[in-house]
Amino acid sequence: DVKVTQSSRYLVKRTGEKVFLECVQDMDHENMFWYRQDPGLGLRLIYFSYDVKMKEKGDIPEGYSVSREKKERFSLILESASTNQTSMYLCATTMGGEAQPQHFGDGTRLSIL
Amino acid sequence: RKEVEQDPGPFNVPEGATVAFNCTYSNSASQSFFWYRQDCRKEPKLLMSVYSSGNEDGRFTAQLNRASQYISLLIRDSKLSDSATYLCVVGNFNKFYFGSGTKLNVKP
Numbered sequence: 001d002v003k004v005t006q007s008s009r010y011l012v013k014r015t016g017e018k019v020f021l022e023c024v025q026d027m028d029h030e031n032m033f034w035y036r037q038d039p040g041l042g043l044r045l046i047y048f049s050y051d052v053k054m055k056e057k058g059d060i061p062e063g064y065s066v067s068r069e070k071k072e073r074f075s076l077i078l079e080s081a082s083t084n085q086t087s088m089y090l091c092a093t094t095m096g097g098e099a100q101p102q103h104f105g106d107g108t109r110l111s112i113l
Numbered sequence: 114r115k116e117v118e119q120d121p122g123p124f125n126v127p128e129g130a131t132v133a134f135n136c137t138y139s140n141s142a143s144q145s146f147f148w149y150r151q152d153c154r155k156e157p158k159l160l161m162s163v164y165s166s167g168n169e170d171g172r173f174t175a176q177l178n179r180a181s182q183y184i185s186l187l188i189r190d191s192k193l194s195d196s197a198t199y200l201c202v203v204g205n206f207n208k209f210y211f212g213s214g215t216k217l218n219v220k221p
Contacts, residue, residue: 031207033209041213042200042211042212042213042214043157043200043211045208045209048207048208050207088154090156090157094207098144098145098204098206099144099145099162099204100145101145101147101159101162101202102147102159102202102209103159104156104157104158105156106155106156107155107156109154
C-alpha cells in the first residue's frame, strides 16, 4: 500500500507567519501534488511536481511556494500566512504515466488566526 | 464552465437501495477517470478506476460514456457504511480535475 504522510493533522498559526507543510511518500512515486479543499469549492490544485527540483503552478499558487529537494518529500510553504489560507491541505502522489490514480495523505487542517 | 460537474445531493436512501451518481466532464481529451470516497473531515480514498468497458467491484459498478462525456457510479444493496461523499475525478496527463462531490446518506 502507498503511504503518504503529512507532518501535522492540525496546525494553528498566526497571520504573517511563515508556515511549512511537509509531505513524505514511501513508494518512489514521481509526481506529487498539493491541494486545498474548502466547502463548496472542492479540491483546488496549488502546485505539483513531477521530479526532484521540478515544480509547476496549479490553479491557485498565489501566496504559496513549494520545494522538492528529494523525491520522497514535497513541502508547501506559506510565505506570509493570511486568514484566507485557513483550509484543509491535502498532499497526493501518483506514479508516472497515464491512468494512474492519486493517493492522498491524511490532510492538514490549518487555521490562521 | 467547470471541468467536472456533479450533483451535490444529498441523496438520502434506505439501506438495501440501489443508487446511481453521474458526473460530466468538459475536456474530450481526458485520459483517466476515477471515483473516490471521502468521509467527513478525512482524505479522499480511491474507490475505483473507471475503464472504457465499464468495471465492477462487488456492489459498485462504474461506467464511462466518452461520447456523452460522463461517468457513472452505481451502488447496489446500499449499506449504512456507504454514507460518504463521492468524488468524481478526471485526469489528463498529469493533471487531475475533481468534482465537488455527491453526498450520500444511507438510512436504516
